[in-house]
Amino acid sequence: MENPAVPASPFRRDDGSPDVDRILPGHFVSGVDYDALRPHGTSEWLIILTVEGAGCAWTDSATVAIPPRSIVAFRPHTPQHYGTDPAVGRWDLLWAHVRPRPEWSALLEWPEAAPGILRLELTPVIAERVATALRSAVAHHGARLRQGPAFAMNAMEQALLWCSTQSPRRDGLDPLVLAVVEHVGAHLDRPHTVASLAAHVGVSASRLAHLFRERAGTSVMARVHQMRISAAKELLELTDLPVAHIAARVGFPDPLHFSRRFRQSTGSAPTGYRAGSRR
Template identity: 30%
Template sequence: MDDGWTPQLGEGFPGQRMRVLPEPLVAHARTQPATAQLLVTDVGFFPRAVRHTRTRPHGAPQHIVLVCAAGSGSCSMPSGVHQVGAGSALVIPAGTTHRYQADRFDPWTIWWMHVTGSAVGGLFEAMDVTVQRPVVRLGDASRVVALIDTVLRRMERDETASSLVAAAGAAWHALALIAAGRSTAAERSAPIESTLEFLRANIAERVSVTELASMAGLSTSHYAGLFRRATGFGVLEYQTRLRMASARELLDTTDRPIGSVARQVGYPDPLYFSRQFRKIHSVSPSEYRARKSR
Protein backbone atom coordinates (compact mmCIF):
# COMPACT_ATOMS: atom_id res chain seq x y z
CA MET A 1 0.00 0.00 0.00
CA ASP A 2 2.94 2.36 0.52
CA ASP A 3 3.63 5.15 -1.96
CA GLY A 4 6.95 3.96 -3.41
CA TRP A 5 9.57 6.09 -5.08
CA THR A 6 12.99 6.15 -6.67
CA PRO A 7 14.63 8.65 -4.31
CA GLN A 8 17.64 10.91 -4.57
CA LEU A 9 19.06 9.50 -1.32
CA GLY A 10 18.97 5.99 0.08
CA GLU A 11 16.77 7.09 2.99
CA GLY A 12 14.29 8.98 0.80
CA PHE A 13 13.73 12.71 0.45
CA PRO A 14 15.14 15.09 3.09
CA GLY A 15 12.25 16.19 5.28
CA GLN A 16 9.81 13.58 4.04
CA ARG A 17 6.98 12.29 6.25
CA MET A 18 4.62 9.36 5.68
CA ARG A 19 2.36 6.91 7.46
CA VAL A 20 0.87 3.63 6.21
CA LEU A 21 -1.75 1.66 8.11
CA PRO A 22 -1.25 -2.11 8.57
CA GLU A 23 -3.57 -4.09 6.32
CA PRO A 24 -5.38 -5.87 9.22
CA LEU A 25 -6.18 -2.46 10.72
CA VAL A 26 -7.48 -1.22 7.36
CA ALA A 27 -9.75 -4.26 7.08
CA HIS A 28 -11.12 -3.66 10.58
CA ALA A 29 -11.57 0.11 10.14
CA ARG A 30 -13.54 -0.41 6.94
CA THR A 31 -16.18 -2.26 8.99
CA GLN A 32 -16.59 0.53 11.55
CA PRO A 33 -19.40 3.08 11.09
CA ALA A 34 -17.16 6.15 11.54
CA THR A 35 -14.56 5.08 8.96
CA ALA A 36 -16.52 2.85 6.56
CA GLN A 37 -17.49 5.82 4.39
CA LEU A 38 -14.00 7.29 4.20
CA LEU A 39 -10.72 5.94 5.51
CA VAL A 40 -7.19 7.21 4.90
CA THR A 41 -4.87 4.21 4.55
CA ASP A 42 -1.66 6.00 3.47
CA VAL A 43 -0.58 9.63 3.71
CA GLY A 44 2.65 11.51 3.17
CA PHE A 45 4.65 14.61 2.34
CA PHE A 46 7.57 14.54 -0.11
CA PRO A 47 9.41 17.91 -0.37
CA ARG A 48 11.28 18.61 -3.61
CA ALA A 49 11.10 14.95 -4.56
CA VAL A 50 14.01 14.65 -7.01
CA ARG A 51 13.65 11.62 -9.31
CA HIS A 52 10.44 10.57 -7.57
CA THR A 53 8.55 8.05 -9.70
CA ARG A 54 5.95 5.36 -9.12
CA THR A 55 4.56 2.77 -11.53
CA ARG A 56 1.48 0.65 -10.80
CA PRO A 57 0.59 -1.55 -13.80
CA HIS A 58 -2.62 -2.71 -12.09
CA GLY A 59 -3.37 0.49 -10.20
CA ALA A 60 -3.64 0.89 -6.44
CA PRO A 61 -6.29 -0.80 -4.28
CA GLN A 62 -7.23 2.62 -2.90
CA HIS A 63 -8.02 5.93 -4.59
CA ILE A 64 -5.05 8.32 -4.73
CA VAL A 65 -5.16 12.08 -4.20
CA LEU A 66 -1.86 13.86 -4.83
CA VAL A 67 -1.60 17.63 -4.29
CA CYS A 68 1.30 19.46 -5.92
CA ALA A 69 2.34 22.38 -3.70
CA ALA A 70 5.39 23.43 -5.74
CA GLY A 71 7.31 22.34 -8.81
CA SER A 72 5.67 20.01 -11.29
CA GLY A 73 5.34 16.46 -12.53
CA SER A 74 3.28 14.28 -14.81
CA CYS A 75 1.15 11.16 -14.79
CA SER A 76 0.70 8.61 -17.56
CA MET A 77 -2.66 6.83 -17.58
CA PRO A 78 -4.69 4.97 -20.22
CA SER A 79 -6.15 8.37 -21.17
CA GLY A 80 -2.73 9.86 -21.93
CA VAL A 81 -0.06 11.94 -20.22
CA HIS A 82 -1.37 14.57 -17.80
CA GLN A 83 0.73 17.47 -16.53
CA VAL A 84 0.53 18.31 -12.82
CA GLY A 85 1.62 21.79 -11.75
CA ALA A 86 1.75 23.72 -8.51
CA GLY A 87 -1.70 24.43 -7.11
CA SER A 88 -3.32 21.39 -8.70
CA ALA A 89 -4.36 17.93 -7.58
CA LEU A 90 -3.98 14.60 -9.35
CA VAL A 91 -6.82 12.18 -8.60
CA ILE A 92 -6.39 8.53 -9.59
CA PRO A 93 -9.32 6.12 -9.10
CA ALA A 94 -8.55 2.75 -7.54
CA GLY A 95 -7.48 0.07 -10.01
CA THR A 96 -6.35 2.54 -12.68
CA THR A 97 -3.03 1.78 -14.39
CA HIS A 98 -0.66 4.71 -13.91
CA ARG A 99 2.89 5.97 -13.71
CA TYR A 100 3.66 9.35 -12.19
CA GLN A 101 6.95 11.16 -11.82
CA ALA A 102 8.47 14.46 -10.71
CA ASP A 103 9.69 16.85 -13.36
CA ARG A 104 13.38 16.39 -14.06
CA PHE A 105 14.28 20.09 -13.80
CA ASP A 106 11.59 21.34 -11.39
CA PRO A 107 10.69 18.38 -9.16
CA TRP A 108 7.43 18.61 -7.31
CA THR A 109 6.70 18.98 -3.63
CA ILE A 110 3.65 16.84 -2.95
CA TRP A 111 1.17 15.98 -0.23
CA TRP A 112 -0.62 12.73 -0.95
CA MET A 113 -3.09 10.33 0.56
CA HIS A 114 -4.75 7.03 -0.33
CA VAL A 115 -8.44 6.86 0.56
CA THR A 116 -11.13 4.21 0.46
CA GLY A 117 -14.75 3.95 1.53
CA SER A 118 -18.32 4.14 0.26
CA ALA A 119 -18.39 7.96 0.11
CA VAL A 120 -15.27 8.44 -1.99
CA GLY A 121 -16.97 7.84 -5.33
CA GLY A 122 -19.51 10.57 -4.67
CA LEU A 123 -16.81 13.02 -3.61
CA PHE A 124 -14.82 12.27 -6.77
CA GLU A 125 -17.96 12.80 -8.83
CA ALA A 126 -18.45 16.18 -7.15
CA MET A 127 -14.87 17.07 -8.12
CA ASP A 128 -15.79 16.25 -11.74
CA VAL A 129 -12.69 14.07 -12.11
CA THR A 130 -12.42 11.02 -14.34
CA VAL A 131 -9.66 8.90 -15.84
CA GLN A 132 -9.89 11.25 -18.84
CA ARG A 133 -9.69 14.38 -16.63
CA PRO A 134 -7.64 13.44 -13.54
CA VAL A 135 -6.08 16.84 -12.81
CA VAL A 136 -8.01 19.49 -10.86
CA ARG A 137 -6.93 23.10 -10.50
CA LEU A 138 -7.39 24.01 -6.83
CA GLY A 139 -9.26 27.10 -5.74
CA ASP A 140 -7.43 27.23 -2.37
CA ALA A 141 -4.40 24.93 -2.46
CA SER A 142 -3.02 26.12 0.89
CA ARG A 143 -6.15 25.07 2.77
CA VAL A 144 -6.18 21.66 1.11
CA VAL A 145 -2.51 21.17 2.01
CA ALA A 146 -3.21 22.24 5.60
CA LEU A 147 -5.94 19.60 5.87
CA ILE A 148 -3.72 16.83 4.49
CA ASP A 149 -1.10 17.94 7.01
CA THR A 150 -3.77 17.49 9.71
CA VAL A 151 -4.44 13.98 8.41
CA LEU A 152 -0.74 13.19 8.56
CA ARG A 153 -0.31 14.63 12.05
CA ARG A 154 -3.19 12.57 13.41
CA MET A 155 -1.84 9.38 11.85
CA GLU A 156 1.68 10.16 13.08
CA ARG A 157 0.22 10.42 16.58
CA ASP A 158 -1.05 6.83 16.77
CA GLU A 159 -3.37 4.29 15.12
CA THR A 160 -6.24 4.48 17.59
CA ALA A 161 -9.83 4.66 16.40
CA SER A 162 -10.06 8.32 17.47
CA SER A 163 -7.03 9.25 15.34
CA LEU A 164 -8.42 7.41 12.32
CA VAL A 165 -11.78 9.18 12.71
CA ALA A 166 -10.07 12.57 13.03
CA ALA A 167 -7.93 11.83 9.96
CA ALA A 168 -11.02 10.78 8.02
CA GLY A 169 -12.79 14.01 8.94
CA ALA A 170 -9.88 16.16 7.77
CA ALA A 171 -9.60 14.13 4.56
CA TRP A 172 -13.33 14.52 3.90
CA HIS A 173 -12.97 18.29 4.35
CA ALA A 174 -10.00 18.35 1.95
CA LEU A 175 -11.89 16.42 -0.73
CA ALA A 176 -14.94 18.64 -0.27
CA LEU A 177 -12.77 21.75 -0.70
CA ILE A 178 -11.31 20.33 -3.89
CA ALA A 179 -14.84 19.73 -5.16
CA ALA A 180 -16.07 23.17 -4.11
CA GLY A 181 -13.08 25.00 -5.50
CA ARG A 182 -12.47 23.09 -8.72
CA SER A 183 -11.30 25.67 -11.17
CA THR A 184 -10.47 24.60 -14.69
CA ALA A 185 -9.86 27.19 -17.36
CA ALA A 186 -13.18 26.28 -18.98
CA GLU A 187 -15.25 26.38 -15.80
CA ARG A 188 -13.91 29.09 -13.53
CA SER A 189 -11.95 31.40 -15.79
CA ALA A 190 -11.02 34.87 -14.57
CA PRO A 191 -13.80 36.62 -16.56
CA ILE A 192 -16.47 34.35 -15.05
CA GLU A 193 -15.06 34.74 -11.56
CA SER A 194 -14.99 38.53 -11.87
CA THR A 195 -18.66 38.65 -12.86
CA LEU A 196 -19.57 36.38 -9.94
CA GLU A 197 -17.82 38.81 -7.62
CA PHE A 198 -19.74 41.68 -9.24
CA LEU A 199 -23.06 39.91 -8.65
CA ARG A 200 -22.20 39.18 -5.02
CA ALA A 201 -21.29 42.84 -4.48
CA ASN A 202 -24.46 44.12 -6.18
CA ILE A 203 -27.17 41.80 -4.92
CA ALA A 204 -30.03 44.31 -5.23
CA GLU A 205 -29.22 45.13 -8.86
CA ARG A 206 -30.70 42.90 -11.55
CA VAL A 207 -28.07 42.43 -14.25
CA SER A 208 -28.86 40.77 -17.57
CA VAL A 209 -26.96 37.89 -19.09
CA THR A 210 -25.99 40.15 -21.99
CA GLU A 211 -24.52 42.75 -19.63
CA LEU A 212 -22.52 40.14 -17.73
CA ALA A 213 -21.27 38.58 -20.97
CA SER A 214 -20.12 42.01 -22.10
CA MET A 215 -18.22 42.47 -18.82
CA ALA A 216 -16.52 39.11 -19.39
CA GLY A 217 -15.74 39.86 -23.03
CA LEU A 218 -17.66 36.79 -24.22
CA SER A 219 -20.67 36.11 -26.40
CA THR A 220 -23.94 35.74 -24.51
CA SER A 221 -24.31 32.04 -25.35
CA HIS A 222 -20.70 31.18 -24.49
CA TYR A 223 -20.88 33.12 -21.23
CA ALA A 224 -24.17 31.49 -20.21
CA GLY A 225 -22.73 28.02 -20.78
CA LEU A 226 -19.56 28.74 -18.80
CA PHE A 227 -21.59 30.35 -16.02
CA ARG A 228 -23.79 27.27 -15.61
CA ARG A 229 -20.76 24.97 -15.57
CA ALA A 230 -19.09 27.17 -12.93
CA THR A 231 -22.09 27.51 -10.59
CA GLY A 232 -24.60 24.81 -11.47
CA PHE A 233 -27.26 27.49 -12.03
CA GLY A 234 -28.46 29.79 -14.77
CA VAL A 235 -27.59 33.48 -14.37
CA LEU A 236 -31.04 34.63 -13.23
CA GLU A 237 -31.48 31.74 -10.79
CA TYR A 238 -28.04 32.42 -9.33
CA GLN A 239 -28.96 36.07 -8.77
CA THR A 240 -32.27 35.07 -7.18
CA ARG A 241 -30.54 32.68 -4.80
CA LEU A 242 -28.03 35.37 -3.81
CA ARG A 243 -30.92 37.71 -3.04
CA MET A 244 -32.79 35.09 -1.05
CA ALA A 245 -29.69 34.27 0.99
CA SER A 246 -29.42 37.95 1.92
CA ALA A 247 -33.16 38.05 2.67
CA ARG A 248 -32.85 35.05 4.99
CA GLU A 249 -30.10 36.81 6.92
CA LEU A 250 -32.25 39.93 7.34
CA LEU A 251 -35.28 37.89 8.42
CA ASP A 252 -33.13 35.98 10.92
CA THR A 253 -31.30 38.94 12.42
CA THR A 254 -33.68 41.93 12.22
CA ASP A 255 -37.33 42.81 12.92
CA ARG A 256 -37.66 44.82 9.73
CA PRO A 257 -41.01 44.53 7.89
CA ILE A 258 -41.19 42.13 4.95
CA GLY A 259 -41.55 45.04 2.51
CA SER A 260 -38.37 46.64 3.83
CA VAL A 261 -36.46 43.36 3.49
CA ALA A 262 -37.78 42.97 -0.06
CA ARG A 263 -36.56 46.44 -1.08
CA GLN A 264 -33.17 45.84 0.56
CA VAL A 265 -32.53 42.83 -1.68
CA GLY A 266 -33.85 44.41 -4.87
CA TYR A 267 -37.60 43.67 -4.96
CA PRO A 268 -39.79 46.83 -5.01
CA ASP A 269 -42.91 44.62 -5.05
CA PRO A 270 -43.29 42.68 -1.75
CA LEU A 271 -45.78 40.25 -3.30
CA TYR A 272 -43.38 39.30 -6.08
CA PHE A 273 -40.60 38.97 -3.48
CA SER A 274 -42.80 36.61 -1.43
CA ARG A 275 -43.51 34.44 -4.48
CA GLN A 276 -39.79 34.19 -5.29
CA PHE A 277 -38.96 33.44 -1.65
CA ARG A 278 -41.55 30.65 -1.56
CA LYS A 279 -40.07 29.08 -4.72
CA ILE A 280 -36.72 28.71 -2.95
CA HIS A 281 -37.88 27.88 0.60
CA SER A 282 -41.38 26.41 0.10
CA VAL A 283 -42.68 28.90 2.71
CA SER A 284 -43.47 32.62 2.63
CA PRO A 285 -41.11 35.13 4.29
CA SER A 286 -43.55 35.64 7.18
CA GLU A 287 -43.89 31.87 7.70
CA TYR A 288 -40.12 31.52 7.62
CA ARG A 289 -39.69 34.20 10.26
CA ALA A 290 -42.42 32.66 12.45
CA ARG A 291 -40.73 29.25 12.33
CA LYS A 292 -37.34 30.70 13.26
CA SER A 293 -38.83 32.51 16.27
CA ARG A 294 -40.27 29.35 17.83
Protein backbone atom coordinates in the same frame (compact mmCIF):
# COMPACT_ATOMS: atom_id res chain seq x y z
CA MET B 1 10.87 1.96 -6.58
CA GLU B 2 8.34 2.34 -3.77
CA ASN B 3 7.30 5.88 -2.92
CA PRO B 4 9.16 6.82 0.29
CA ALA B 5 6.68 9.58 1.07
CA VAL B 6 3.41 7.66 0.69
CA PRO B 7 2.81 4.24 2.30
CA ALA B 8 1.62 1.52 -0.05
CA SER B 9 -1.23 0.53 2.30
CA PRO B 10 -2.13 3.64 4.30
CA PHE B 11 -5.40 2.18 5.57
CA ARG B 12 -3.82 -0.85 7.26
CA ARG B 13 -2.15 -0.99 10.64
CA ASP B 14 1.05 -2.93 11.22
CA ASP B 15 -0.98 -6.00 12.17
CA GLY B 16 -2.86 -5.87 8.86
CA SER B 17 -6.20 -4.73 10.32
CA PRO B 18 -8.06 -1.87 8.61
CA ASP B 19 -7.31 1.62 9.85
CA VAL B 20 -10.20 3.84 10.86
CA ASP B 21 -8.92 6.79 8.80
CA ARG B 22 -10.22 7.11 5.28
CA ILE B 23 -7.70 9.71 4.18
CA LEU B 24 -3.94 10.04 4.31
CA PRO B 25 -2.78 13.38 2.87
CA GLY B 26 0.70 14.78 2.54
CA HIS B 27 3.07 17.31 0.98
CA PHE B 28 6.27 16.26 -0.73
CA VAL B 29 9.02 18.07 -2.66
CA SER B 30 11.08 15.76 -4.85
CA GLY B 31 14.22 15.96 -6.93
CA VAL B 32 15.02 14.70 -10.40
CA ASP B 33 15.54 11.08 -9.29
CA TYR B 34 12.07 10.63 -7.74
CA ASP B 35 10.30 7.63 -9.28
CA ALA B 36 7.46 5.69 -7.63
CA LEU B 37 6.15 2.36 -8.89
CA ARG B 38 3.27 0.25 -7.57
CA PRO B 39 2.40 -2.32 -10.27
CA HIS B 40 -0.94 -3.17 -8.67
CA GLY B 41 -1.84 0.28 -7.38
CA THR B 42 -3.64 0.59 -4.06
CA SER B 43 -7.14 -0.22 -2.85
CA GLU B 44 -8.03 3.46 -2.51
CA TRP B 45 -7.82 6.52 -4.77
CA LEU B 46 -4.55 8.43 -5.04
CA ILE B 47 -4.92 12.13 -5.88
CA ILE B 48 -1.92 14.35 -6.71
CA LEU B 49 -1.84 18.11 -7.31
CA THR B 50 1.27 19.78 -8.71
CA VAL B 51 2.05 23.01 -6.89
CA GLU B 52 5.37 23.81 -8.58
CA GLY B 53 7.78 22.01 -10.86
CA ALA B 54 6.28 19.12 -12.78
CA GLY B 55 5.63 15.42 -12.58
CA CYS B 56 4.63 12.64 -14.96
CA ALA B 57 2.62 9.47 -14.74
CA TRP B 58 3.62 6.63 -17.06
CA THR B 59 1.64 3.71 -18.45
CA ASP B 60 2.62 1.09 -21.03
CA SER B 61 1.19 3.26 -23.77
CA ALA B 62 1.15 6.86 -22.56
CA THR B 63 2.85 9.58 -20.56
CA VAL B 64 0.54 11.83 -18.57
CA ALA B 65 2.07 15.21 -17.85
CA ILE B 66 1.35 16.72 -14.42
CA PRO B 67 2.49 20.36 -14.72
CA PRO B 68 1.63 23.16 -12.28
CA ARG B 69 -2.09 23.66 -11.64
CA SER B 70 -2.95 20.17 -12.83
CA ILE B 71 -4.36 17.37 -10.70
CA VAL B 72 -4.51 13.64 -11.37
CA ALA B 73 -6.43 10.84 -9.72
CA PHE B 74 -5.52 7.15 -9.89
CA ARG B 75 -8.53 4.88 -9.59
CA PRO B 76 -8.27 2.02 -7.09
CA HIS B 77 -6.09 -0.88 -8.28
CA THR B 78 -4.75 1.14 -11.22
CA PRO B 79 -0.98 0.57 -11.65
CA GLN B 80 0.86 3.59 -10.28
CA HIS B 81 4.08 4.72 -11.91
CA TYR B 82 4.83 8.40 -11.45
CA GLY B 83 7.69 10.71 -10.61
CA THR B 84 9.46 13.98 -11.27
CA ASP B 85 9.44 15.15 -14.87
CA PRO B 86 13.10 14.61 -15.88
CA ALA B 87 13.01 17.72 -18.07
CA VAL B 88 12.11 19.89 -15.06
CA GLY B 89 14.02 18.17 -12.25
CA ARG B 90 11.81 19.20 -9.35
CA TRP B 91 8.28 18.37 -8.25
CA ASP B 92 6.36 20.03 -5.42
CA LEU B 93 3.16 18.02 -4.90
CA LEU B 94 0.24 17.69 -2.53
CA TRP B 95 -1.21 14.19 -2.41
CA ALA B 96 -3.91 12.21 -0.69
CA HIS B 97 -4.80 8.54 -0.46
CA VAL B 98 -8.53 8.59 0.10
CA ARG B 99 -11.58 6.36 0.18
CA PRO B 100 -14.22 8.75 -1.17
CA ARG B 101 -17.57 9.05 0.50
CA PRO B 102 -20.31 7.56 -1.72
CA GLU B 103 -21.72 10.99 -2.51
CA TRP B 104 -18.35 12.10 -3.91
CA SER B 105 -18.59 9.93 -7.03
CA ALA B 106 -19.95 12.78 -9.15
CA LEU B 107 -17.12 15.04 -7.99
CA LEU B 108 -14.58 12.68 -9.60
CA GLU B 109 -16.11 12.73 -13.06
CA TRP B 110 -12.88 13.96 -14.64
CA PRO B 111 -11.55 13.25 -18.14
CA GLU B 112 -9.50 10.06 -18.42
CA ALA B 113 -5.94 10.81 -19.54
CA ALA B 114 -4.93 7.12 -19.56
CA PRO B 115 -6.62 3.91 -18.38
CA GLY B 116 -7.50 4.44 -14.72
CA ILE B 117 -5.82 7.88 -14.56
CA LEU B 118 -8.03 10.97 -14.49
CA ARG B 119 -6.67 14.47 -15.02
CA LEU B 120 -7.88 18.07 -14.74
CA GLU B 121 -6.33 21.39 -15.70
CA LEU B 122 -7.23 24.05 -13.14
CA THR B 123 -7.31 27.81 -13.47
CA PRO B 124 -4.85 29.69 -11.22
CA VAL B 125 -7.66 30.74 -8.86
CA ILE B 126 -9.14 27.25 -8.56
CA ALA B 127 -5.70 25.61 -8.28
CA GLU B 128 -4.87 27.82 -5.31
CA ARG B 129 -8.17 26.96 -3.63
CA VAL B 130 -7.63 23.26 -4.17
CA ALA B 131 -4.09 23.58 -2.79
CA THR B 132 -5.37 25.48 0.26
CA ALA B 133 -7.95 22.76 0.95
CA LEU B 134 -5.36 19.99 0.58
CA ARG B 135 -2.93 21.81 2.88
CA SER B 136 -5.75 22.04 5.39
CA ALA B 137 -6.28 18.28 5.10
CA VAL B 138 -2.57 17.71 5.73
CA ALA B 139 -2.60 20.01 8.77
CA HIS B 140 -5.72 18.45 10.31
CA HIS B 141 -4.45 14.93 9.80
CA GLY B 142 -1.04 15.77 11.21
CA ALA B 143 -2.47 17.43 14.32
CA ARG B 144 -3.65 14.01 15.58
CA LEU B 145 -6.72 15.50 17.19
CA ARG B 146 -9.72 13.29 17.90
CA GLN B 147 -11.71 14.93 15.11
CA GLY B 148 -8.68 15.38 12.86
CA PRO B 149 -9.64 12.70 10.30
CA ALA B 150 -13.16 14.15 9.98
CA PHE B 151 -11.78 17.64 9.42
CA ALA B 152 -9.30 16.24 6.89
CA MET B 153 -12.10 14.48 5.01
CA ASN B 154 -14.11 17.70 4.95
CA ALA B 155 -11.10 19.56 3.54
CA MET B 156 -10.70 16.86 0.90
CA GLU B 157 -14.34 17.25 -0.06
CA GLN B 158 -13.81 20.99 -0.43
CA ALA B 159 -10.84 20.33 -2.73
CA LEU B 160 -12.93 18.00 -4.89
CA LEU B 161 -15.81 20.47 -4.98
CA TRP B 162 -13.49 23.12 -6.37
CA CYS B 163 -12.09 20.61 -8.87
CA SER B 164 -15.58 19.73 -10.04
CA THR B 165 -16.13 23.34 -11.15
CA GLN B 166 -13.41 22.77 -13.76
CA SER B 167 -14.50 19.39 -15.07
CA PRO B 168 -15.79 19.50 -18.67
CA ARG B 169 -18.07 16.60 -17.75
CA ARG B 170 -19.89 18.89 -15.33
CA ASP B 171 -21.02 22.49 -15.51
CA GLY B 172 -17.71 24.32 -15.38
CA LEU B 173 -17.62 27.65 -13.55
CA ASP B 174 -15.85 30.44 -15.41
CA PRO B 175 -13.32 32.27 -13.18
CA LEU B 176 -14.92 35.64 -13.92
CA VAL B 177 -18.36 34.30 -13.10
CA LEU B 178 -16.97 32.83 -9.89
CA ALA B 179 -15.33 36.15 -8.95
CA VAL B 180 -18.60 38.01 -9.48
CA VAL B 181 -20.66 35.48 -7.52
CA GLU B 182 -18.23 35.53 -4.60
CA HIS B 183 -18.11 39.34 -4.58
CA VAL B 184 -21.89 39.60 -4.57
CA GLY B 185 -22.18 36.93 -1.87
CA ALA B 186 -19.80 38.86 0.37
CA HIS B 187 -21.55 42.20 -0.25
CA LEU B 188 -25.23 41.47 -0.78
CA ASP B 189 -26.23 44.80 0.74
CA ARG B 190 -24.48 46.86 -1.94
CA PRO B 191 -26.36 48.35 -4.92
CA HIS B 192 -24.83 46.14 -7.59
CA THR B 193 -25.23 46.78 -11.31
CA VAL B 194 -23.84 44.99 -14.34
CA ALA B 195 -21.46 47.91 -14.85
CA SER B 196 -20.19 47.92 -11.26
CA LEU B 197 -19.65 44.16 -11.23
CA ALA B 198 -17.90 44.27 -14.61
CA ALA B 199 -15.58 46.96 -13.27
CA HIS B 200 -14.82 44.78 -10.23
CA VAL B 201 -13.56 41.92 -12.43
CA GLY B 202 -11.96 44.17 -15.06
CA VAL B 203 -14.11 43.51 -18.13
CA SER B 204 -16.72 45.47 -20.03
CA ALA B 205 -20.37 45.27 -19.03
CA SER B 206 -21.26 43.68 -22.37
CA ARG B 207 -18.52 41.04 -21.96
CA LEU B 208 -19.71 40.13 -18.46
CA ALA B 209 -23.34 39.95 -19.59
CA HIS B 210 -22.35 37.62 -22.44
CA LEU B 211 -20.25 35.39 -20.15
CA PHE B 212 -23.08 35.01 -17.67
CA ARG B 213 -25.56 34.08 -20.37
CA GLU B 214 -23.12 31.58 -21.89
CA ARG B 215 -21.58 30.05 -18.73
CA ALA B 216 -24.22 30.48 -16.04
CA GLY B 217 -27.37 30.27 -18.16
CA THR B 218 -28.84 33.44 -16.70
CA SER B 219 -28.35 37.18 -16.65
CA VAL B 220 -26.04 38.90 -14.18
CA MET B 221 -28.81 40.66 -12.30
CA ALA B 222 -31.02 37.57 -12.28
CA ARG B 223 -28.23 35.74 -10.44
CA VAL B 224 -27.82 38.65 -8.03
CA HIS B 225 -31.56 38.59 -7.33
CA GLN B 226 -31.50 34.81 -6.87
CA MET B 227 -28.67 35.11 -4.34
CA ARG B 228 -30.48 37.86 -2.44
CA ILE B 229 -33.72 35.91 -2.18
CA SER B 230 -31.86 32.74 -1.17
CA ALA B 231 -30.04 34.62 1.60
CA ALA B 232 -33.29 36.21 2.72
CA LYS B 233 -34.96 32.81 2.99
CA GLU B 234 -32.15 31.53 5.20
CA LEU B 235 -32.36 34.57 7.47
CA LEU B 236 -36.13 34.24 7.74
CA GLU B 237 -35.82 30.54 8.58
CA LEU B 238 -32.91 30.76 11.01
CA THR B 239 -33.20 34.14 12.74
CA ASP B 240 -35.78 36.37 14.38
CA LEU B 241 -34.49 39.52 12.69
CA PRO B 242 -37.23 41.97 11.63
CA VAL B 243 -38.13 41.76 7.95
CA ALA B 244 -36.88 45.31 7.38
CA HIS B 245 -33.44 44.38 8.74
CA ILE B 246 -33.29 41.29 6.53
CA ALA B 247 -34.30 43.34 3.52
CA ALA B 248 -31.45 45.78 4.13
CA ARG B 249 -28.93 42.97 4.68
CA VAL B 250 -29.68 41.39 1.30
CA GLY B 251 -29.71 44.62 -0.70
CA PHE B 252 -33.28 45.95 -0.53
CA PRO B 253 -33.31 49.35 1.22
CA ASP B 254 -37.09 49.56 0.79
CA PRO B 255 -38.87 46.82 2.80
CA LEU B 256 -42.02 47.12 0.71
CA HIS B 257 -40.05 46.56 -2.48
CA PHE B 258 -38.34 43.60 -0.83
CA SER B 259 -41.69 42.08 0.20
CA ARG B 260 -43.03 42.45 -3.32
CA ARG B 261 -39.98 40.87 -4.96
CA PHE B 262 -39.86 38.10 -2.35
CA ARG B 263 -43.50 37.23 -2.99
CA GLN B 264 -42.89 37.20 -6.75
CA SER B 265 -40.00 34.76 -6.29
CA THR B 266 -41.43 32.43 -3.64
CA GLY B 267 -45.20 32.84 -3.77
CA SER B 268 -45.27 33.96 -0.13
CA ALA B 269 -44.78 37.17 1.78
CA PRO B 270 -41.68 37.18 4.02
CA THR B 271 -43.72 36.85 7.21
CA GLY B 272 -45.77 34.02 5.74
CA TYR B 273 -42.64 32.23 4.57
CA ARG B 274 -41.10 32.51 8.03
CA ALA B 275 -44.24 31.15 9.70
CA GLY B 276 -44.46 28.25 7.25
CA SER B 277 -40.82 27.27 7.73
CA ARG B 278 -41.33 26.85 11.48
CA ARG B 279 -44.39 24.63 11.52
